[in-house]
Amino acid sequence: MDSLPLPQSVLHTLDNIRFYTKDAFSTLTGCLCQQQAKLKINGRTFNIIRLLGEGGFSFVYLAQDEGSGRQFALKKIRCPTGSDGVKEAMREVEAYRRFKHPNIIRILDSAVIQDPDGEGKIVYLFLPLYKKGNLQDIINQNAVENTRTPEKQILRWFKGTCEAVRAMHTYHAPASSGSSSNAQHQSGAHEDDEDDEMFPHPEGDAEGGYSYGGGGASSVPLVTKNRPDEGDVVFDGDEEVRRSVEQGHGGMLVPYAHRDLKPGNVMLADDGITPILMDFGSCVKARIPIENRSQALLQQDIAAEQSTMAYRAPELFDVKTGRTLDEKVDIWSLGCILFALAYSHSPFENMQTTEQGGSIAMAVLNARYKHPSSPYSDGFKKLIDSMIKADPKDRPDINQVLDMTKRLLQA
Numbered sequence: 185m186d187s188l189p190l191p192q193s194v195l196h197t198l199d200n201i202r203f204y205t206k207d208a209f210s211t212l213t214g215c216l217c218q219q220q221a222k223l224k225i226n227g228r229t230f231n232i233i234r235l236l237g238e239g240g241f242s243f244v245y246l247a248q249d250e251g252s253g254r255q256f257a258l259k260k261i262r263c264p265t266g267s268d269g270v271k272e273a274m275r276e277v278e279a280y281r282r283f284k285h286p287n288i289i290r291i292l293d294s295a296v297i298q299d300p301d302g303e304g305k306i307v308y309l310f311l312p313l314y315k316k317g318n319l320q321d322i323i324n325q326n327a328v329e330n331t332r333t334p335e336k337q338i339l340r341w342f343k344g345t346c347e348a349v350r351a352m353h354t355y356h357a358p359a360s361s362g363s364s365s366n367a368q369h370q371s372g373a374h375e376d377d378e379d380d381e382m383f384p385h386p387e388g389d390a391e392g393g394y395s396y397g398g399g400g401a402s403s404v405p406l407v408t409k410n411r412p413d414e415g416d417v418v419f420d421g422d423e424e425v426r427r428s429v430e431q432g433h434g435g436m437l438v439p440y441a442h443r444d445l446k447p448g449n450v451m452l453a454d455d456g457i458t459p460i461l462m463d464f465g466s467c468v469k470a471r472i473p474i475e476n477r478s479q480a481l482l483q484q485d486i487a488a489e490q491s492t493m494a495y496r497a498p499e500l501f502d503v504k505t506g507r508t509l510d511e512k513v514d515i516w517s518l519g520c521i522l523f524a525l526a527y528s529h530s531p532f533e534n535m536q537t538t539e540q541g542g543s544i545a546m547a548v549l550n551a552r553y554k555h556p557s558s559p560y561s562d563g564f565k566k567l568i569d570s571m572i573k574a575d576p577k578d579r580p581d582i583n584q585v586l587d588m589t590k591r592l593l594q595a
């Protein structure tokens with residue numbers, strides 16, 4: 185059959201869902217209407233229904249398990265040979281597993297396969313599907329319809345988002361061997377893991393909590409374990425945390441920072457109320473002492489790649505030697521998120537800044553922004569202002585942000 189002429193946008197999409205053999209892909213391009221892209225992993229077949237979204241490093245598809253009919257968000261991360269892609273993707277997987285909290289996305293499973301089209305590997309993350317979209321969709325809708333979300337509603341979404349961030353900022357290393365009691369479990373994490381482990385995992389975990397097949401054209405399942413068995417040392421994917429646990433220093437505070445908090449990374453659960461924090465590709469241990477210029481430049485480069493500019497804290501634009509980066513970077517971003525939920529844009533992507541010839545970076549470094557006129561309360565505006573402070577030391581910590589938010593909700 186002759187191939188149908190396809191518009192560029194469709195070809196672009198197809199280029200990114202060449203999940204399986206070239207023959208099958210030819211069939212797909214020839215019969216787009218009748219055929220659906222399929223992905224086979226470990227004997228399970230998934231129909232790829234449509235593209236949900238696209239990030240800097242990945243494509244996210246709506247996928248359906250042909251056997252059970254269950255739908256997922258399937259994140260596909262392509263990792264070229266010679267890059268740290270697989271390692272970085274696995275850091276994201278470990279971060280999803282580390283934080284078990286009702287406002288943090290959980291991972292259902294993951295797999296690494298040989299890229300059928302190249303030398304590299306592809307990492308697939310199976311995530312719960314959120315059909316209501318994210319907070320950026322709400323912002324876009326408000327902008328298009330010239331509407332505003334009521335203050336209390338904004339604060340409810342914001343509070344849930346802060347609770348997710350608190351779970352990261354107050355993370356404690358696993359207490360000891362044979363126990364899964366980390367801070368998240370103690371503070372009411374959901375234990376609803378019955379859906380986990382979509383693929384059979386016949387072997388034990390490899391060192392580092394996962395293993396993946398090293399070659400061959402066929403799909404190789406990632407061996408993962410989402411819940412620790414009795415007697416296992418709980419490994420959270422971080423070498424330093426593991427060493428501390430082994431040395432009997434479990435239970436210590438190890439704050440993590442998300443480093444890419446923005447409305448597009450907060451999904452809405454099906455109730456439309458519960459915010460779910462996602463996209464942990466940028467997540468790092470929060471406290472990083474900067475001892476020399478090369479460390480400063482490295483952190484600056486990482487931030488430039490992974491932290492969205494309009495929500496990025498000033499200390500990540502210009503990393504200073506002799507300082508310690510910490511979790512306050514997220515507090516800045518939370519201030520920008522609250523502002524954006526109110527006024528439909530980040531404080532540092534408004535027209536005024538660019539019209540006056542100023543760059544975003546300059547405005548951020550000076551924490552220079554203005555509240556447009558609005559019906560929001562003074563308390564609400566003060567909460568935003570408390571977080572968007574140039575000096576991280578002047579910003580509240582996450583517990584203080586939550587206290588202020590709760591007080592406003594009760595007012």
Ligand SMILES: Nc1ncnc2c1ncn2[C@@H]1O[C@H](COP(=O)(O)OP(=O)(O)OP(=O)(O)O)[C@@H](O)[C@H]1O
Nearest residue numbers: 236237238239240241242244257311312313314463
């Ligand atoms: N679980 C999900 N349910 C529904 N849609 C999702 C889900 N996960 C991701 N998406 C969609 O895919 C988009 C990209 O996802 P994600 O942010 O994880 O990718 P990324 O490559 O890490 O992005 P970024 O470049 O912003 O860091 C999201 O903005 C969202 O629209």
